[in-house]
Amino acid sequence: MSTTISPISPDFSAHHAEQFRADVVGKIVQNAVSAQGADAVSLDRDVINRLDDSTSERLDAWPVTNQKHSGRCWEFAGLNVLRARMIKELNVEDFAFSQNFVAFHDKLEKANHILVRAIETADQPLEDEDVRDVLQPIGDGGYWTQFLDLIKKYGIVPQWAMPDTESAGNTDQMNRALSTVLRRAIGSIRSTKNVDSTDVPDDVAAKQDEIRLATMADIWRILAIHLGTPPTEFSWQYRDKDKAFHTEGTMTPLEFAHKYVPANIYDYVALTHDPREEHPVGHRYVIDHTPFMEGGTPYTHVTAAIDDLKSTAIETIRSGEPVWFSCDVSQQFDRQSGIWDAQLHNYEALYGVGMSIAKADRLRLHESSATHAMALVGVDLVDGQPKRWRVENSWGDEVGTKGFFTMDDSWFEEYVFQVIVAPERLTEAQRQANTEEPIVLPHWDVF
Incomplete structure (x- = not known):
């Protein structure tokens, strides 16, 4: 089967440059992005104004830490x-x-x-x-x-x-x-x-x-x-x-460690939201070539619905314990104000091009992955449902609210992938899945 080579013609750029010069809105956006950057221009101020940092459940009364320029x-x-x-x-x-x-x-x-x-x-x-x-x-x-x-x-x-x-x-x-x-x-x-x-x-x-x-x-x-x-x-x-x-x-x-680390924490389970159909809910997976410590514990997780991640996180916070979680930190995010919201940046309007990709496809296409881990230390519940979450980050106290961040529940839906919870907070089906022989994920998989 022959392949047709389709090079870009020499006048391709010149043609589009001529069209762009006639695009009044495009020129204004170009000026704004050139001066301030895409993230500043694409911010939806209505989203920022409605996301205050108060929560009905809150654990923290301590200052944040700072990992500085490291991936720790x-x-x-x-x-x-x-x-x-x-x-x-x-x-x-x-x-x-x-x-x-x-x-x-x-x-x-x-x-x-x-x-x-x-x-x-x-x-x-x-x-x-x-x-x-x-x-x-x-x-x-x-x-x-x-x-x-x-x-x-x-x-x-x-x-x-x-x-x-x-x-x-x-x-x-x-x-x-x-x-x-x-x-x-x-x-x-x-x-x-x-x-x-x-x-x-x-x-x-x-x-x-x-x-x-x-x-x-x-x-x-x-x-x-x-x-x-x-x-x-x-x-x-x-x-x-x-x-x-x-x-x-x-x-x-x-x-x-023996004196102060609770023994039951070694039994905690990773619940992972993986919306890819090829990785259905209710199964146990292990990452190939783990652990990174010879003689250690392979890195496993149980796939679960996003609502299960939320409910177990809420139970844990209400019991007085923070929740370790992983997410795709830089998506739809404003570092200085410390806000995450699924609609925080309107990039499609900014560029005038389609950019929407479903969560499952973002994982398949490596557009999204778990890039950061933090701790959930609060949640705002209205009629029992989460509206926003309080996050303890590790980027120092000069960003967010003295280093604490606010996550809208819409962002949890799209960009949170894993929470670590006590086994007693799992459903019976999840506990059973956690005893199964794990399915091996290749080391290059996003999880």
């Missing part, structure tokens, strides 16, 4: 869920866990996972999709289950025991160094197959593991230089709101 949102959101419990249990004005401590061990585990996969794919050509995936730069992102695995293995510490460094909030230089060292090691691992044709498989495996261990020592050193040295123990004491002083003596990070 999932860690911040997880620690913010635990933080709310900690503030209540200790009867203190505020408390913060060390996000840096979690990030250090996350990078360590990711590096080891990459090297293990490099060994597993050493015989595959460089053009293979799995090999290309292994060669990707090491990143900051992660999942709820990954967060739990790290706490279970390494524990947690108060923020002052391992505060953020400059690199913790600006990870590019550190990630670049880590990626270079890992790619160098991957090249060495792949070359072991060709060094000596007389090598038996056990000898090759031993050489590869020797490279892995030596590289992991280098990785640890780079992490320590950028993020600091993780504490192995610390002195734990605090003063509560009633001015009573408490001292618990010296604790290790694991002892601290």
